[in-house]
Amino acid sequence: MSTSRASLFAGFRRAVALSFVSSLGFLASAPAALAANQSVSLDVPYVPTPPDVVNRMLETAQVGPEDFVIDLGSGDGRIAIAAVKNHGAKGAMGVDIDPKRIEEARENANTAGVADKVEFRNQNLFDTDFSQATVLTMYLLPDVNVSLRPKILQLKPGTRVVSHAFDMGEWESDVFERVDGRSVHLWIVPAQVEGRWKIEGPDGAMELDLAQRFQHVAGTAHDANGSTRPVAGSLNGEIIDFVVGEGDAAKRYTGSVRGSAMQASAGGQALKGAEASAGAASPVADWKGARL
Ligand SMILES: C[S@@+](CC[C@H](N)C(=O)[O-])C[C@H]1O[C@@H](n2cnc3c(N)ncnc32)[C@H](O)[C@@H]1O
Known part of the structure; x- marks a missing residue:
């Protein structure tokens, strides 16, 4: 294990210990779990997510019958199993680099009666194709989350990603x-x-010149008269909500993006940021756009 990885492990335990007194029982068992299987090099130590937190993660992601859930670093399988058993996901997959965890997870899926809908693979999460996930779950480390970020941003727009404890930079x-x-x-x-x-x-x-930073959009609108106005907005999966211009003259556009086309959506879902910057402006009723 590299020095930075070793200090991250220490940091993981310290962060959990400082913030979550209730985790102390899990922390006590983590070194034993590592000692039991010294041959596996873990990027994240095994610390299970408490059941109430598992439930809230899946609720927050609104897991339902249309979903296929993938848990990266699946431990004893509790998130993938709960997704199918308690939240009705059509299927789930867990991957873990530690064969001991995979063995436990398969046993737990059998006991829960969902072995036909949940698969556990003994593999490195960094080598895992998770493109079929509609919901991706994780309880990893901050640097692991950040290193997965470029691959996550390539997932189908609208895919939900839920993390216990750590953010994504x-x-x-x-x-x-x-x-x-x-x-x-x-x-x-x-x-x-x-x-x-x-x-x-x-x-x-009008022509829009858009820059994007994650879910935030900003840029400039140019119209046929040669005038330019600022553009600011947000994305929620395929839903886009942006404002052109400022003050009383601001116009709000709410719609959906499909590849290189976007268009107004009836009753489109407004996003907080765009709504605030547009003041009381109601969305332009009928518009469409295409990539240039
Ligand atoms: C903090 S535990 C989370 C377990 C489970 N997701 C949960 O929330 O209860 C992290 C898990 O990631 C696994 N893990 C660590 N490095 C991994 C890697 N490179 N690829 C796959 N799994 C890994 C560990 O074996 C451990 O089970």
Whole structure:
């Protein structure tokens, strides 16, 4: 184990110990779990998520019958098993590098009667293809979360990602909750909209030059008269909500993004940031856009 990894392990235990007095029992068992299987090099020590936190993670991600849940570093399988058994997910997969954990997880899935819907794979999470997840769950370490971030941002827009305890660096979570003194973060993978777009609406056509930072969008709108206005907005998966212009002249556009097209969505879900910057402006009723 590298020095930085060793200090991260120490940091993990320290962070958990400082914040979560209730974890002390788990912490006491972690070194024993490591000692029992010295041949496996773990990027994160085994510390299970308490059942109430598992439940809230899956509730926050709104897991339901359409979902396939993947838990990265699945331990005894509790998150993947609960996703299917208690939240009705159509299927789940857990991956863990430690064969002992996989053995336990398979036994637990059998006992829970969900072995036909939950698969556990003994593999490294960094080598795992998790593109089929509609919900991704994790209880890892801050640097592991951040190193997974580029791959997570390539997932289908709208995929929910939920983490017990740790954040994902500069990608702020869309939802943050505290449960029994633990932190739960939820991110919704945003559509990719950076670049130039042509938007057509009731006021004619304009070109947007958009920059994107995770779920935040900013840029400039140019219209046919040569005037420019600022653009600011947010993404929630495929839902985009942006404001063009400022003050009383501001116009709000709410819609959905599908690849290189975007268009107004009836009753589109407004996002807090865009709503605030648009004041009382109601969304432009009918508009569409295409990538240039
Ligand atoms: C903090 S535990 C979380 C267990 C479970 N997800 C939960 O919340 O109860 C982290 C798990 O990640 C596993 N792990 C560590 N490094 C890994 C790696 N590179 N690939 C896959 N699993 C790993 C450990 O064996 C451990 O079971």
